[in-house]
């Protein structure tokens with residue numbers, strides 16, 4: 040079993056002892072728990088590259104809007120601890136809200152052109168909350184490397200820019216999205232979906248394949264491609280609303296003509312569940 044820490048002071052002491060003990064390299068995997076195969080992939084990557092792997096499990100209230108799913112977000116620490124044990128995680132940091140935020144943090148982090156688009160436009164304050172918790176966790180854990188999934192591509196780009204602009208001494212390691220056999224990107228939020236909704240949710244993945252086909256047949260116009268993706272997705276039952284579909288370059292800048300390496304990013308409501316997914320153009324042979 041990994042050692043479980045709930046207190047900042049205790050995990051800090053543990054880290055200090057690791058640093059004194061031959062300066063062990065520390066890999067860090069921040070999560071909100073309810074661990075699945077996607078998280079396991081991050082953990083395995085960290086295990087390969089570091090002496091010690093630490094996982095944090097914390098549903099960060101700062102990154103949820105008032106009308107969002109903070110209360111109903113799935114939580115199961117016991118199960119998460121056994122997943123971590125199976126994967127050979129060394130330590131788990133699972134603080135309470137009082138431990139993390141004895142006072143409401145007043146700091147606000149914004150990254151121009153990055154935290155105000157797509158997820159940031161539809162979830163005001165979301166990335167400020169993400170940046171605050173990530174920076175705080177980095178200061179507590181002081182990792183050599185930290186692992187982030189491409190599943191949350193915009194979050195990955197935000198964290199990379201935060202680290203770059205503030206010279207935070209950590210290497211950010213991106214990990215490709217893990218999907219179910221039928222293509223649905225794994226997410227703790229998939230547990231909200233009924234079997235019928237889950238079937239409709241496949242439209243997200245299928246729309247990426249459709250876009251690949253159109254791109255290969257010579258359509259490189261982002262507006263037309265976005266239109267085709269929207270049409271395709273909205274034809275599916277249970278699809279309540281599309282928040283956005285965008286095609287941007289690798290660094291999330293707008294594009295005039297779509298090329299290999301660009302990203303298709305989207306957020307769609309299936310029933311009462313908001314799903315996000317993204318795709319690197321050129322990743323499917325269709």
Ligand code: AMP
Nearest residue numbers: 070071072077187188190191216217225
């Ligand atoms: P979460 O617990 O959803 O906040 O995710 C914690 C980390 O796992 C983030 O860096 C996510 O991007 C990553 N992650 C979540 N789902 C997946 C997935 N299906 N494939 C790869 N990484 C993922």
